[in-house]
Amino acid sequence: MTSIDDLAVRIPDGATLALAPDYSGVSMVTIRALIARGAKDLHLIGVPSVGFQGDMLIGAGCVATLETAAVTLDEYGPAPRFNAAIKGEKIRMIDGTCPAIHAGLQAAEKGIPFIPVRGIVGSDLLAHRDDWTLGQDPFGEEDGPIVMVKAIRPDVTLIHAPLADRHGNVWIGVRREMMLMAHAAKTTLVTAEKIHDGDLLADEQLAPGTIPGLYIGGVAEAEKGAWPCGLFGRYGPDDAHLKDYLARARTEDGFASYLDEFVFAPKAAE
Amino acid sequence: MTSIDDLAVRIPDGATLALAPDYSGVSMVTIRALIARGAKDLHLIGVPSVGFQGDMLIGAGCVATLETAAVTLDEYGPAPRFNAAIKGEKIRMIDGTCPAIHAGLQAAEKGIPFIPVRGIVGSDLLAHRDDWTLGQDPFGEEDGPIVMVKAIRPDVTLIHAPLADRHGNVWIGVRREMMLMAHAAKTTLVTAEKIHDGDLLADEQLAPGTIPGLYIGGVAEAEKGAWPCGLFGRYGPDDAHLKDYLARARTEDGFASYLDEFVFAPKAAE
């Protein structure tokens, strides 16, 4: 068991960082710690999209590259700091598509250099990716081209989960995109809502939804660690807070005031 | 919900049939029904190996082709009817290796025609497979060859599981090779130890170990459906019975007497 600040330190500047979408497990508490420590040059990978985590890290100047199938705050509207960064050409954008991100991670999970992916042929996405290329079925059952996607091996996966135990096992239930992210990444850092007494892998009902400690580099306990986003099966998003964020983040000054209030001031008060 | 006999009928002669290893979920009760109905020309795929299911089906003359990484009865010793069939050249053997079988099924799961697999280069297995070939990393980061394995799409996956519900959802816990088999196959037939009241997918703890009904073509209730093999977390193998099987199956006559007693006589008495 470790601290949130320790997790933030273990995501070094320049790291390739895999993040889950807002409806999965997002460690907003560590995102704030990353901003507070002044992280730089991160290469974010949305698996397959990013939401508030991405918008905040981009707004705070922590991000050099964003690789994702989408940036979405769902019903809250367009992502303001992301859009500003695109306009200001402050980040390098690698546009992808959900299944190619999942497949690239699966290639890393299997230790293979690439994997074929259906579709995509004729999409303008292809022209902008040097890690995608056209190939052929070596068994000749198909004439047409098939897209080959290079393996995606993140340096770090960062997630928030409902439960973890003292052996480093992490319960994520049906949100298995986080299992894939953990398998594919060099290491995985986790905040957990609650520490489970005993061994998650020894519980017949909990084990099937558990990422084994084998893949986990560090766990910190963090009740409400996904706040102001929600955590599946536990709590919903903090609607009023997120609307306030959206309103403030429309401008650079407003966003700075948000960071002051919710990221820097709480740190200073510690 | 349906009957065991109906499941056996829905595995047609000549079908490609994926089976789990003895330590996973084996529907021995349906294997007996398949033998009783006189199934012919099956192409068995061990995922990644077969045990008693394979030995019995082969001994009963139901099998034309066996594709597997191994045939193993674990501590019970060599598989007698399999060995006799190999000696008598009664089955066509497709020797593989565990990870290539898993990967081939993953290719089918993803609807892609092939998938790269590590290792294997220089193994004599390769020379005997027209569904494996050598290729190259299209991104040129590796000079050497890499094995490409053709997708494996079984006609039917047959498994036994601890629980199923009336929506066709099937709980297999951590034995997720059965999940992969279900995703990869055209349809999946299941016997379940017990019928769960309610919806397995609606239970936060059970859902992560559940194959959605989407993939399931039929479920029959069968208490002790894995007998005389065991079922993980439920009951162990029937040691005395399996030793009796081994002793009898050493000869063709002994095996025939086993079938008479445990396959044909119970059917006739129904």
Place this chain on the structure above:
Amino acid sequence: MNTDFAPEELLIATVADMLEGLGHVAVGAQSPIPGSAALLARARSGGSLRVSMLGSETHSPFTDGGRELFDCAAQGRIDAFFLGGGQIDGQANINLVGIGDYPDTKVRFPGSFGSAYLYFLVPRVILFREEHTARVLVPRVDFVSAPGVSDKNTYRKGGPHALVTGRCVFDFDDAAKRFRLQSVHPGHTVDEVREHTGFDFDMPEDMPETPAPDANTLALLRGDVADAVAERYPAFAARVFGNANAA
């Protein structure tokens, strides 16, 4: 029973008709009208239609993570899906990335999501965009997130089936690679459709009106379907079905 209907109810009923006889319909996140249509079609099917709603905790049948929807589509297990587009053009190309010369987009959209893949693999892709303006329905998209049509040697099991907007329904003619106006919604006109559509399209001789939902449909919609929709889209359900009921 009040047989007046909200514009959304017309769209829902229209889309639901396109799902008749199918086995499995998947619906993306933030899609209340397609989601309601799928649930209506399920109610009509007597339960034989399976509906998978992404982001729903009770209507998602998936247990293998974010990839499963995509794998499932490639396996041929999903019969219909919905796609939108910041821009949609006359060849049914869709743009979910942005306006302008990529990567220097003047207006940035959220991104392509799974469109570049699902458009190839789901037999019946229904394009749905309520806003029907020349800004959205353009002669040629600035960025092709997913192409509407492909060469014959491209592995493609699916593609555009229809385009439903707030003004009309187009169907897509694969051979001609063009949209064809199928019906205009009550209260809208062909001229209006033409004025607000940036691409050329074909027209039937006799222009039908999009059929209004009948009393049975409205009863189903405002009853069981509204309840099911409310689980995922409470505000939408209250606004559309609540209003209609109160009217």
Place this chain on the structure above:
Amino acid sequence: MNTDFAPEELLIATVADMLEGLGHVAVGAQSPIPGSAALLARARSGGSLRVSMLGSETHSPFTDGGRELFDCAAQGRIDAFFLGGGQIDGQANINLVGIGDYPDTKVRFPGSFGSAYLYFLVPRVILFREEHTARVLVPRVDFVSAPGVSDKNTYRKGGPHALVTGRCVFDFDDAAKRFRLQSVHPGHTVDEVREHTGFDFDMPEDMPETPAPDANTLALLRGDVADAVAERYPAFAARVFGNANAA
């Protein structure tokens, strides 16, 4: 404490020494001696060594089905594994398929399992075969399930580290592509090893005896390790550690 030891205890202690300092050792099914060695090494490591035993319900850390062990090896997360062989030859090729001209084998073995893959990916593969006869240790295997060595341009992160038999320990010289006799077990001789080995191998000038397990090792083995082994291999634990304790 009785410091006599069973032959299996010598083998277990010998193999455990080869696992010192590693992070993660995986052990296949039906491998009581390698399994016991891994558990002994774990006990000695103060818990820093992770042991994954296939087929064990309490020592398996995997939750992604049968493929996970293989994926994990390719990710570089498994440091040592054990392979056997119906035949093993002087280049460390192993045959798990059969004797004779495949597919017309005269003697059929169970099959290659994961050998054709793990041999390439696990840095330290320990070949273990208790039976040390010229029938098993052959000049050239009849079928290469997995090759002992590969060309330089082949992606290979692992391979043979040592061969442990009931008579001796060989280590494998990657450069020479040959086994080298490292030690002979107490009660056995070099001549006997030579007689029962079908392949050529190198020899040191001074031939050491395989070190006997010390009192600490035996205490660990017969205490905590025996208990852990008994979960997976009750008959083996009773026979080996039960007997040794009783002696």
